[in-house]
Amino acid sequence: MRTCAESFDSYILRSLGRDYGERLLPRGLDITLCDQFFLIASGLIWNVYFAVLAVVLAFSLATALAVGKFSEKPLISRPCNAFIFFFRGSPLFIQFFFFYSVFVLLPRQGININLVFTTLTVETHWLTRAQVGALLVLVLNTAAYTAELFYGALRSIPKGDLEAADAYGMTGFTKFRIVVWPTMMRLAWPSYTNEVIFLTHSTTLLFLSAFPARQQSGDALYYARYFVDQTFNPFVAYPIVAGYFILLTLLIIWGFSLVNTRLNRHLPKAKRQRIRFRPQYIR
């Protein structure tokens, strides 16, 4: 039997690959409680990786899509609308399967894009790796959900703010940067917080769908499921994952409400919006 310290050493970084700890995962009767705690914790590395990168990378795309959907020119608003509908209207789980099978079909050598003076090779084979391909799907997906929130916020920007900007002679990008964007962020922030929470939760799906776990390095739920298959006891591993995710959720709420306070600092106290935790979306 391993001691707790030993299983910490063996498994806390195991999700990074089998060179970072014990090569083989614990099996059958050999599994200790500490193994479950640490291996599942190690899987959280990937949940955080996917969530943080997806949120960061999707942010600008979401802003662009929201502004695009708000545009009065159908040539711009229609494609943005379609994009948002596609990713919000279908399950994330199926999107993983679909995009994985698309990525598999791309040529392995990469695609050569002929620019006039040089040839750009797009390394497509990375896309079949979860760390790249699934991240791309997550980025597109959360960009669509976030864009819808930002779009809602754009629509409810007080008319007076815009008129004030006009009165100062602001136009185009300056007006957007100084007036529209900050207000949009302030209005959308509470629901954006929730979106980030759902996104973090939905990172548990990707190793359960099409993307394979190389060298058995997967996310928290991947390991929890592994333990349940090995021990036939769902009452240990799943509550551990649940506990970790509740902590993660609280952490996100804490971090985002700090920003929320900052965004609302110029408003009188009674008018400030509070973040309410209302996760309701599943993809």
Add this chain to the structure above:
Amino acid sequence: MNKLSIGLVAIAFSFGSVVASDVVRMGSEGAYPPYNFINDNNELDGFEREFGDLLCERAGLTCEWVINDWDTIIPNLVAGNYDTIMAGMSITEARSQVISFTQNYLPPDPSAYVALPGTDVSVITDGVIATQSNTVQSGVVADGSADLLEFPTPDETIAAVRNGEADAVLADKAYLNRFVQESGGQLVFLGDDIYPGAGVGMGVRQSDNELRETFDRVISEMKADGSLNELILKWFEGGIDTF
């Protein structure tokens, strides 16, 4: 398929004698041609289907086939959701601790590596090898120095080689044969065949001695009169030795 039929039950008492009218439920995977597969009419087909039906007929048993995921095929046998496993399952020591096997109905059969043309043989020792999880092949790769990439179903392992996720796939040669033949040169065998298993046998619960003996007797009969060899030749086209 039934991950929901829960509970790994070590049944500590006998199931009683197998009366001729009892229905014997035969578990199989249905995704591993030519051993067993679901054909286009949504029926189980393949060597094990035909052989299993013959076994039951000769033993005077009524048999019924149950399809189950490979991952949970042993737990569900032990839990009593079916009474036998015929799923190209090699007899190994680890499995014999949990279930018991009849004598083998296929001799030790070759496993082979398949890769894209031009792949260097050295990937067998230091590349990424795809296998189906919980197979003898995955055991071989896990014990070796190559990187193991496991998939729940066998056809995903082939897809992984095609898209470069894995350098090669290790599986039963009889399964790989048609994929290589029909790939138009896009897939080739790599290196030498290996013989990781001790032959394929029928798995039964350890408490089910009577059932095991019944099938053992009929398998011996069919080995002796050549009818098993006939079936092996029909389905494996010389890829597997006869008895």
Add this chain to the structure above:
Amino acid sequence: MFSFCSDPSVLPQWQWFACYLTTGTHLAFYRSFLVVITLILLAAPAALLMGFAGAIAMRSHFTPLSWLGKGYTGLVRGVPDIVFFLFVPIAIGQGVEYVLHLINCPDWDQPVRQGSDFLVCREAKMPPVGSPAWVRDIYGFILALIAFALVFGAFVANTLYGAMNAVPRAQVETAEAYGMNRRQSFLHIVMPQMWVFALPGLSNIWMILIKATPLLFLLGIQDIVYWARELGGQKTSFYTYPHPDWRVWYFLAVLVFYLSLTWVSERFFEHLMNRFNRGQATADGERQRKGATA
């Protein structure tokens, strides 16, 4: 299916496809769409009932009950739902077997959990040992349904709780002034009016429910995803209709199915919201009223 399907290898292309798309496995694929729709149609009322009970519990003046209600909704929402979908069916399955075990086999002296085994006596197995495949399928489906009802019940409870509180307080006070007790004012004032406040939330949950159905696949049920993966995979000449890896087309079809399901639902809820807003103390209701008198 068609008479010309007897030898597919010599058929021209369109006939080959006509035969291919009507094989037994494809018919099973089409049936699995019905399984999904059945699940949605059964899970929705089940979740509504769970949610209603949850919301009543949350409103209760009896503190432990309101804690129970709030704990239930809070817990379900703080954890990825997929954890519940994986956990609940196994937990209930083992729970049922354990209870049956206590009832049927009181003399059993070994512990139920030994190492990595879950041991109950033979009489306690659910579904009973030797039941046919369809009984096991239905049992699995019911366990999955319970998981869906539990998770979505929590969402619904929260929405209904909010909706009950959104009914103008003054109306409830008026009712009490007329001598109605808590129960009566709930039945006659709150209940009829809460739905319009709950509808946006409920329609959102309906969409989520639709998008959660592919998770059935993870519970080992032969649903759309299972068949799409199975049929799309490369088929060698052991099969009557050999083909290369076509998964992308199958998953595309599944995507289109879900997109149309959500599109239709969206239209339906828009229509419903318009109807519901008539005569209600909401902004839209006010607009409709003004439009009618003007």
